Amino acid sequence: MQPYNYPSKYLENAVEEFAKLPGIGRRTALRLVLHLLNKPKEEVEQFSATLNEMVQNIHFCSICHNISDNDICSICSSTSRDKTTICVVETIKDVMSIENTMQYKGLYHVLGGVINPMEGVGPADLNIESLVNRLKSNDINEVIMALSATTEGDTTNFYIYKKIKDYNIVVTTLARGVAFGNELEYTDEITLGRALLNRVKFNNSFSVE
Amino acid sequence: MQPYNYPSKYLENAVEEFAKLPGIGRRTALRLVLHLLNKPKEEVEQFSATLNEMVQNIHFCSICHNISDNDICSICSSTSRDKTTICVVETIKDVMSIENTMQYKGLYHVLGGVINPMEGVGPADLNIESLVNRLKSNDINEVIMALSATTEGDTTNFYIYKKIKDYNIVVTTLARGVAFGNELEYTDEITLGRALLNRVKFNNSFSVE
Structure with a gap:
């Protein structure tokens, strides 16, 4: 695609800012900026004020991040959450996804990612130390590892498990198996193999309902 | 999709603002906002400052809009543009697209849309009067109508043509035909029919090169 000849440097600057966002190219950025330009000035100022307000006021929980x-x-x-269970997740989005299931009443711990040497993310870049401190100083019965079902997720699971295995805490991970609505024909062999190994008694599989 | 339980009202407000943009749903908006939250505060403030600067400083040209x-x-x-030719387009984006072709050296007139009774856009909502005034008071030889090849575009073409047909100005429209790179098999019959009717001598078709 040819570079655009922007008729205004203010327009160009705004397009460049939008194009920095993930998944937004210059063409989409231009569409968004022209949309904003068609709006009353006040709406755009409201947009920027909301963003500024967010970065100035938002906190990260000092316990679970x-x-x-x-x-x-x-x-x-x-006071109504089960304070003896901690679910370890990668991101804030995962907290929101699990909350949406309405199936979990314990606490969370947001790691901020998984160990990924290829991208230069080591254990020190994640909130692992604060997790270990929480487990040491509180009365926790169970830690649920709810990380991605990837090699990096597994590595992180093992790393954390090794650190906490002496604390007399049950460590569990999310069940892995065939996803709801998936047809066997299209399920990959690793998933299918694990689902076979971890097969459950028929009644159990409906125990969450 | 279930509504998210946002952990922060500032986060929620920012997501709502992003979700107002065209083509951005709540899920994408959340992804964008969380991306911004991972950035240093200054980058987000820069983002909002750029938007504010744009709406405060940008002008619309008092001649061509x-x-x-x-x-x-x-x-x-x-001073290097041909001031006897005006190309009438719908939006600012069309100006940028035509400028990118590097084939046009005349002036523009941005209508701001096309006549579309279904969406409540009448001639008075568009920059048609200022176009007629430009044609009256300046030495214009040709008006190129470069509107969408839709019913609304055609309606607007006819409306403007009726207003200016007595001014001794040549009114032209963009050539319609098979687009470059299209295969005949997949070209719709209206386009193909018009392309047949408006067939050109072989040499002419390369005259722009």
């Missing part, structure tokens, strides 16, 4: 409006997030400070 | 940093855009104020 989830996003929060306060120093301690609403999940960690809730 | 193109976007401009000044009262008169760089095309209208250029």
Whole structure:
């Protein structure tokens, strides 16, 4: 694609800013900026004010590293959550996904990613130390490892497991198997193999309902 | 999709603002906002400052309604452009597309859309009056109608043509035919029919090169 000849440097700057966002190229960025230009000035100022307000006011929970409006997030400070179970996830999005299942009432711990030497992410870049400290100083019965079902996720699982295996805490991982709605014909052999090995008694498979 | 339980109202507000943009749903908006949250605060403030700067400083050219940093855009104020030809387009993006072809050296007139009764856009909502005034008061030889090849575009073409047909100005439209790279098999019959009717002598078809 040819570079555009922008009729205005202000327009160009705004397009460049939008094009920095993931999955947004220059063409889409231009469409978004022209859309904003068609709006009243106040709406665009509102847009930028909201972003500024967010970065200035948002906190990360000092216990679980989830996003929060306060120093301690609403999940960690809730009295109705099960404080003996911690679910370890990669990102804030994963917390939101698990919360949406309405199946989990424990606490979380957001690692901020997984160990990935190829991308230069080592254990020190993740919130692993604070997890170990939480497990040491609190009365935790179970840690649920809910990381991606990838090599990097598995590596991180093992790394954390080795650190905490002496603490007398049950460590579990998410069940792996054929996803709901998937046809066997299109399920890859690793998933199918694991699903066979970890087969469950018929009644059990409906126990969450 | 279930509504997310946002862990922070600032996060939610920012997601709502992004989700107002065309083609961006809540899921993408969340991804963009979380991406911004991972960046240093200054980058996000830079992002909003650029948007604010744009809406505060950008002008629309008082002659052709193109976007401009000044009262008169760089095309209208250029001395090297052919000031006897005006190309009528729908949007600023069309100006940029035509400029990218490097085939046109005349001036532009941005209508701001086409007549579309279904969406409540009438002639009075478009920059048609200012076009007629430009044609009356300047020495224009040719008006090139470069609107969409749709019913609405054709309606607008006819409306403008009726208004200006007595001014002794040549009115032309973009050539319609089989697009470069298209295979006949997949060309729709209206396009193919028109391309047959408007067939050109073999040499002519390479005259732009």
